[in-house]
């Protein structure tokens with residue numbers, strides 16, 4: 001495995017492309033966990049060269065957010081990357097990517113950037129889109145691997161790549177969870193013991209919506225209500241407070257009233273002082289619970 005600066009990386013991927021090798025990009029903010037490793041594994045299985053980027057991108061953090069205290073451990077990340085079979089690691093400093101300070105040029109992602117996570121984190125998805133396009137230019141990947149854990153980010157990246165004709169295939173990878181259902185996240189390191197014990201109710205609540213949809217429930221209001229009632233009935237008080245629960249179109253993140261065949265149920269919550277997000281996809285089983293013949 002080689003750790004490269006931007007010129008070294010550009011030279012390496014150009015040589016690979018000339019030799020006909022396929023390049024898979026796994027963009028991360030580091031503090032790697034099994035969720036990141038699953039992306040690396042999928043890229044390793046599908047591409048000749050795997051590029052891992054580690055960059056805590058200031059453009060996607062609000063002023064009051066956790067940019068400064070975001071967990072970082074580059075040595076450990078490099079060990080995990082090497083074990084996962086990564087070929088090239090690119091872990092630039094902020095000044096390497098933004099030599100003139102935060103750039104005035106930003107990608108405007110439109111309405112998808114203003115709902116759900118975007119409503120709570122103004123400018124977040126513009127910052128995500130901007131850094132992703134920079135990373136796509138710097139690494140020229142054939143494929144880039146993103147986790148479904150960040151479903152809205154995935155939708156934003158797919159939209160940007162389609163709208164700006166970026167020649168990269170976006171590959172979505174399943175959410176990796178702890179044994180008790182909590183979605184793995186670098187931010188789980190912030191959870192105190194009580195909040196950590198409370199947090200798995202989020203996935204239980206999402207699962208109840210998923211099961212109801214599979215049994216034929218089409219009403220977005222009722223699916224949202226189910227999620228809220230599972231969380232409320234856990235009686236966790238201030239240890240776990242939902243910020244939003246939305247039933248959305250997976251591609252546009254537009255809220256739905258009625259689920260036709262496929263939707264994403266997405267939520268955000270505060271577990272103690274830690275903000276968590278999670279989501280599940282729901283698929284309606286045709287004709288179940290509708291009284292119609294199968």
Ligand code: AMP
Nearest residue numbers: 028029030035146147149150175176184
């Ligand atoms: P991050 O370092 O949090 O920016 O995440 C980097 C990539 O890993 C993103 O595409 C995330 O969606 C993905 N990722 C983070 N957590 C998980 C998880 N638990 N399961 C699968 N992918 C994940």
